[in-house]
Amino acid sequence: MNKTGRPQDLPLSNPRADRVRDVAKLAGRPARLKRGHFLVEGPQAVREALKLHQERLAGGEPGVVTEVFASEACLDRYPEFEDLAEGTNARLATDEVLAAMADTVNPQGIIAVCRFVDVSLDTVLDAGPRLIAVLCQVRDPGNAGTVLRAADSAGADAVVLTASSVDIYNPKAVRSTAGSLFHLPVVLGADAAELAAACRARGIGILAADGYGSLNLDALQDENARRRLTGAGPASAFDLGAPTAWLFGNEAQGLSAGELDLADHRVAVPIYGAAESLNLGTAATVCLYASARSQQEPAHGETTHE
Amino acid sequence: MNKTGRPQDLPLSNPRADRVRDVAKLAGRPARLKRGHFLVEGPQAVREALKLHQERLAGGEPGVVTEVFASEACLDRYPEFEDLAEGTNARLATDEVLAAMADTVNPQGIIAVCRFVDVSLDTVLDAGPRLIAVLCQVRDPGNAGTVLRAADSAGADAVVLTASSVDIYNPKAVRSTAGSLFHLPVVLGADAAELAAACRARGIGILAADGYGSLNLDALQDENARRRLTGAGPASAFDLGAPTAWLFGNEAQGLSAGELDLADHRVAVPIYGAAESLNLGTAATVCLYASARSQQEPAHGETTHE
Numbered sequence: 001m002n003k004t005g006r007p008q009d010l011p012l013s014n015p016r017a018d019r020v021r022d023v024a025k026l027a028g029r030p031a032r033l034k035r036g037h038f039l040v041e042g043p044q045a046v047r048e049a050l051k052l053h054q055e056r057l058a059g060g061e062p063g064v065v066t067e068v069f070a071s072e073a074c075l076d077r078y079p080e081f082e083d084l085a086e087g088t089n090a091r092l093a094t095d096e097v098l099a100a101m102a103d104t105v106n107p108q109g110i111i112a113v114c115r116f117v118d119v120s121l122d123t124v125l126d127a128g129p130r131l132i133a134v135l136c137q138v139r140d141p142g143n144a145g146t147v148l149r150a151a152d153s154a155g156a157d158a159v160v161l162t163a164s165s166v167d168i169y170n171p172k173a174v175r176s177t178a179g180s181l182f183h184l185p186v187v188l189g190a191d192a193a194e195l196a197a198a199c200r201a202r203g204i205g206i207l208a209a210d211g212y213g214s215l216n217l218d219a220l221q222d223e224n225a226r227r228r229l230t231g232a233g234p235a236s237a238f239d240l241g242a243p244t245a246w247l248f249g250n251e252a253q254g255l256s257a258g259e260l261d262l263a264d265h266r267v268a269v270p271i272y273g274a275a276e277s278l279n280l281g282t283a284a285t286v287c288l289y290a291s292a293r294s295q296q297e298p299a300h301g302e303t304t305h306e
Numbered sequence: 307m308n309k310t311g312r313p314q315d316l317p318l319s320n321p322r323a324d325r326v327r328d329v330a331k332l333a334g335r336p337a338r339l340k341r342g343h344f345l346v347e348g349p350q351a352v353r354e355a356l357k358l359h360q361e362r363l364a365g366g367e368p369g370v371v372t373e374v375f376a377s378e379a380c381l382d383r384y385p386e387f388e389d390l391a392e393g394t395n396a397r398l399a400t401d402e403v404l405a406a407m408a409d410t411v412n413p414q415g416i417i418a419v420c421r422f423v424d425v426s427l428d429t430v431l432d433a434g435p436r437l438i439a440v441l442c443q444v445r446d447p448g449n450a451g452t453v454l455r456a457a458d459s460a461g462a463d464a465v466v467l468t469a470s471s472v473d474i475y476n477p478k479a480v481r482s483t484a485g486s487l488f489h490l491p492v493v494l495g496a497d498a499a500e501l502a503a504a505c506r507a508r509g510i511g512i513l514a515a516d517g518y519g520s521l522n523l524d525a526l527q528d529e530n531a532r533r534r535l536t537g538a539g540p541a542s543a544f545d546l547g548a549p550t551a552w553l554f555g556n557e558a559q560g561l562s563a564g565e566l567d568l569a570d571h572r573v574a575v576p577i578y579g580a581a582e583s584l585n586l587g588t589a590a591t592v593c594l595y596a597s598a599r600s601q602q603e604p605a606h607g608e609t610t611h612e
Contacts, residue, residue: 044582146585146588149581150588152579153577153578153581153583153584153588154578155577155579156579178582178583178585183579183581184579218599218602222599225531225535226535229532229535229536230535230536269459269595272602273458273460273462273489274458274489274490275455275458275484275485275489276350276484277484278455278456278459281452282459282587282588282591285584285588285591286591286592286595289524292524293524293527293528296578
């Protein structure tokens with residue numbers, strides 16, 4: 001089994017080697033900021049990182065993966081990594097070394113070191129986005145990663161984290177994205193007011209997800225559907241099919257008064273039962289899917305009714 | 307500040323006392339099964355437990371809270387607990403004792419011991435439910451709790467966990483429900499095939515949430531809306547407004563072949579971006595909200611269009 005791409009050297013086997021410690025240090029923010037690199041653990045996330053890496057190289061751009069460490073067993077189980085890792089700095093490593101490098105207990109046989117992948121706000125806005133998820137002062141890495149993954153699922157064009165949000169390169173956040181961190185552009189450290197002004201200048205509507213919002217998301221969807229399907233009913237307060245930036249707030253406090261003021265509308269996901277609130281990840285999913293559906297739907301409606 | 311309900315004794319202050327250890331043991335399954343009691347931590351969850359307790363007592367039924375332990379500071383901050391805990395076996399405790407009792411690092415000043423609250427499948431089905439969330443072999447306590455909370459938000463009438471699912475009385479699962487465990491009936495240890503047969507016998511449709519499903523949830527919602535709003539368009543494969551049990555599978559493997567076979571339809575939440583999948587909590591939320599909207603909508607539609 002000596003396919004192209006499989007590292008030929010002996011596996012790294014000393015968990016106390018400097019090289020291993022250097023990788024392990026990336027679990028901490030100071031080392032990440034100093035080096036501009038972060039840890040990616042497990043087959044799914046490393047696969048998505050390597051796909052982006054190869055795409056970038058094919059397009060003449062710099063890659064994102066600087067090192068890959070994998071066990072023999074992992075390469076036997078996922079032979080695709082031999083091609084995907086071609087041209088990267090790939091090394092075999094023992095499970096003990098991988099465990100010493102990893103933040104998680106079990107990196108499932110493979111770890112990559114990647115360059116930061118975030119882009120500037122202008123880069124995102126200049127591409128003419130239709131759907132943006134903005135995380136305002138979100139503090140829990142698992143929540144941030146879950147929302148990024150949900151945004152990817154809903155086909156969002158970008159995710160923006162405002163200043164004083166959690167570091168998306170935190171290993172737990174990276175794990176929670178399940179590879180989505182490599183699928184759509186991410187902007188870090190944005191100023192919410194600047195972001196709102198820039199969106200408004202480009203005709204992107206701003207909706208705040210807010211449990212106390214006066215607009216009910218399901219009523220808004222109903223209005224949108226009725227107008228589209230029947231041409232009747234009241235004009236909708238907001239066209240969910242239009243370019244939209246959704247603001248999502250801190251998991252404990254929600255959006256601040258200042259952040260709420262930046263929005264065109266405050267929209268509540270309705271609670272049909274007795275729950276006090278939805279958690280951040282689930283509320284964001286419902287909001288982003290509502291936009292995604294509306295942005296997809298005109299084609300269906302026209303086909304059947306025009 | 308000697309309001310009714312505030313315990314008058316000196317606070318429990320010995321974290322090594324037998325009574326404290328007995329409470330702490332409820333973090334483990336053997337002690338829970340032996341005693342039929344579980345731990346509830348933090349003001350939000352304890353508040354919801356006490357509300358249910360008082361409702362039950364008012365209705366002449368046995369209560370659910372057997373003991374409450376709270377710090378003076380917590381009762382100062384949340385004075386409503388003095389009324390809510392009236393008639394329960396409530397004791398003041400030091401923060402050190404509360405920390406020794408708790409599974410979490412910080413129980414935020416209050417802990418309750420509750421009787422198991424699960425009910426039988428027949429109890430749930432005899433009440434004529436319209437929306438049921440069924441967790442099939444879900445293993446992560448946080449996921450199970452998150453789906454239960456989402457089901458509560460979507461107004462589901464019950465949550466069913468099949469045999470070999472995680473124990474919903476695990477402290478992490480209880481925390482993730484954010485009090486919703488006390489809002490809607492929960493059935494434990496159900497047999498999926500028996501459940502499906504019982505649902506079918508009562509005219510409850512069964513949908514399997516399955517990333518490979520042939521029905522697209524958003525297309526299904528569109529068909530439902532078009533039929534309702536215009537009377538035109540193709541008949542929908544499934545009326546989302548009808549009584550429905552949603553099957554959600556294990557977080558890693560999804561639903562088994564046997565579980566999929568129990569469903570009337572396999573329904574996929576569409577992925578508009580590059581994500582491989584949604585996580586369990588977010589997928590379940592989208593599915594349950596789709597049903598909730600459809601079950602609410604007829605009233606709106608009739609008002610405007612009949």
